Amino acid sequence: MRVSREKFAENREKILSVAGVLFRENGFDGVGVADIMKAAGLTHGGFYGHFGSKDDLALEVSRKLIDRVETRWKEHIAESPDRPLAALLDHYIHWRTVDDPGGSCVFATLIQEVSRSRGAVRAVFSDGLSVLVDTLADIVPGETEEERRANATTTLSSMMGAVILARAVEDRALAEQFLVTMRRQLDPESQK
Numbered sequence: 001m002r003v004s005r006e007k008f009a010e011n012r013e014k015i016l017s018v019a020g021v022l023f024r025e026n027g028f029d030g031v032g033v034a035d036i037m038k039a040a041g042l043t044h045g046g047f048y049g050h051f052g053s054k055d056d057l058a059l060e061v062s063r064k065l066i067d068r069v070e071t072r073w074k075e076h077i078a079e080s081p082d083r084p085l086a087a088l089l090d091h092y093i094h095w096r097t098v099d100d101p102g103g104s105c106v107f108a109t110l111i112q113e114v115s116r117s118r119g120a121v122r123a124v125f126s127d128g129l130s131v132l133v134d135t136l137a138d139i140v141p142g143e144t145e146e147e148r149r150a151n152a153t154t155t156l157s158s159m160m161g162a163v164i165l166a167r168a169v170e171d172r173a174l175a176e177q178f179l180v181t182m183r184r185q186l187d188p189e190s191q192k
Contacts (some may be wrong), residue, residue: 012050014040019061024109026101028058028121046153059120066104066128072134085155086187092159093183098158098166098175108163109133130155 003011018040022031033054034044073088080087097104107129114125133152140155142148146185162182166175 008049008156011040011042011046015042015047015050015057016061016064016164019057020065020106021102023058023061024104024106026052027110027113028117029111029113033057055121057121059124062110062121062124065118066124067109069105070128070131071137075130077135077139083189085136086189088136088139089159089181089183093162093179095179098179103165105160105163108160108167111160120141129156155186158186 015036019031021035022036022039025031036057037047042136047057052059057079072091076087076091078085092105097108101109104108111125114122121180125159133149133156134153136152137145137148139153142151159182162178167177169178
């Protein structure tokens with residue numbers, strides 16, 4: 001039975017959405033096509049009408065999730081023109097980012113897996129990280145463009161590192177230390 005173009009597009013978006021959550025929760029290799037399709041409420045056989053392979057799906061999901069991170073960051077910055085860095089840090093270095101891998105930053109959830117891969121997904125992640133550094137370079141302190149870019153790189157590394165480390169430990173107090181300490185280091189004004 002053929003589905004309408006609208007239903008086909010709706011199913012494709014459902015697959016992308018479900019895969020985005022499952023990949024962030026379990027990694028690219030931690031979930032199979034059958035699991036994704038079942039979670040989307042679709043049959044396994046229908047997958048190949050939408051994607052040539054699981055790798056193609058991973059690439060498209062990565063692009064979509066990275067675009068979403070970039071958009072959200074720019075929205076947070078735009079909503080707080082007087083304190084753009086603080087607004088971004090408030091959003092990112094937070095328990096919701098730590099506690100909800102399936103709904104949070106694709107970089108903090110999949111970067112380790114991507115670091116061991118090659119090809120298109122790795123290139124998409126690399127480009128996405130470069131955009132985030134550029135975004136931060138516009139809002140971090142620094143006298144020169146070179147200094148702001150260095151500060152942006154440090155800030156990005158620190159933000160993501162704090163979240164990744166907080167996720168890695170069972171001790172909630174230690175996890176809190178990672179978040180609070182890094183938040184204070186990146187925005188000393190927040191202590192006032």
